[in-house]
Amino acid sequence: xxxxxxxxxxxxxxxxxxxxxxxxxxxxxxxxxxxxxxxxxxxxxxxxxxxxxxxxxxxxxxxxxxxxxxxxxxxxxxxxxxxxxxxxxxxxxxxxxxxxxxxxxxxxxxxxxxxxxxxxxxxxxxxxxxxxxxxxxxxxxxxxxxxxxxxxxxxxxxxxxxxxxxxxxxxxxxxxxxxxxxxxxxxxxxxxxxxxxxxxxxxxxxxxxxxxxxxxxxxxxxxxxxxxxxxxxxxxxxxxxxxxxxxxxxxxxxxxxxxxxxxxxxxxxxxxxxxxxxxxxxxxxxxxx
Numbered sequence: 001x002x003x004x005x006x007x008x009x010x011x012x013x014x015x016x017x018x019x020x021x022x023x024x025x026x027x028x029x030x031x032x033x034x035x036x037x038x039x040x041x042x043x044x045x046x047x048x049x050x051x052x053x054x055x056x057x058x059x060x061x062x063x064x065x066x067x068x069x070x071x072x073x074x075x076x077x078x079x080x081x082x083x084x085x086x087x088x089x090x091x092x093x094x095x096x097x098x099x100x101x102x103x104x105x106x107x108x109x110x111x112x113x114x115x116x117x118x119x120x121x122x123x124x125x126x127x128x129x130x131x132x133x134x135x136x137x138x139x140x141x142x143x144x145x146x147x148x149x150x151x152x153x154x155x156x157x158x159x160x161x162x163x164x165x166x167x168x169x170x171x172x173x174x175x176x177x178x179x180x181x182x183x184x185x186x187x188x189x190x191x192x193x194x195x196x197x198x199x200x201x202x203x204x205x206x207x208x209x210x211x212x213x214x215x216x217x218x219x220x221x222x223x224x225x226x227x228x229x230x231x232x233x234x235x236x237x238x239x240x241x242x243x244x245x246x247x248x249x250x251x252x253x254x255x256x257x258x259x260x261x262x263x264x265x266x267x268x269x270x271x272x273x274x275x276x277x278x279x280x281x282x283x284x285x286x287x288x289x
Contacts, residue, residue, distance in 0.1 A: 001025065001032040003039075009058065009067055012050055014113055016206040017257050018058030019287060021067045028072035030147070030172050037145055037170070040066050048286040049170055051115030052090060055122060055209050059287035060257040070117055073172065078103075082136060083178050087117025087171040091124075094176075099190060104181025105134045107189035111197050113209055117171040121164040122282070123157050127193055132157035134176045140169035147172070160213050160282055205242070205250035211264060212247055212279040222279055223247035229270050236262045257289055 003025055010018040023045065025036035040047050046065035050056070073086040076097055083103065085094050091109040094116060098106035108129035112119070120131050120138060137151045156163040164171060197203070212222040226232070226246030234241045235252075237259035242248035249263050264281065271277045 013053035015208045021063045023066040026069045051118035054113035059289040061288040063288045083176040089116045102183045110190040111194045136175045139173040201244040210247045213282045
């Protein structure tokens, strides 16, 4: 296991924003993850967990705690009509693996930023599908540092919601349903999803993905609400509300977490004042602000 001290972790996020942390643990297996957590517990350190680092905003100030990077726990196998993937497995790689095995249902994950663990925690959703649609069970470490498996019907999945958001569990491995499909149809959906993402230039600048959840009771996507508020192109420091996608904030080079946070607050305040809408953040906040 690699353990680094006093290291900047901005490179571990898709936003490319973040400060220095006292310790960075990078386990390569479940056993090493347990070892890291015992060290963190014995040192009585505050900590947070990162996967690919999408959907998060890390504070730019120094953090006197630890970060547990799960990217090294990226094993994958197909067994007994299931796919088992480590929480550090990148979504696109899982989608490609499923396609190679002619397994359907994973097309929505193709080119979707993030890793299996973070996407499961958030019950990530796009193109009409959610992580909960394809999950059978999740292996975690609980607060007592015991490994346990939780079946899908006990996870409390909802829209961008799961019990894992209470931070009582660290996700280690996810077992997915493996249903055979037509490889040509699978590939067609994957390419279509990719094109939709490319058409909104989602990969041109560092970002965390969508900043706000959609409120389906309103019947209008948050991106459209922000468009209608005329906020596209609004900029604070090097952070900017993206001209191609109103629900994205991009890093033009040297944006700080404070720049992004001020833009988020600006959007929320204007949505409340002009439309009486409360926009709820989807992006997760970690570290020192």
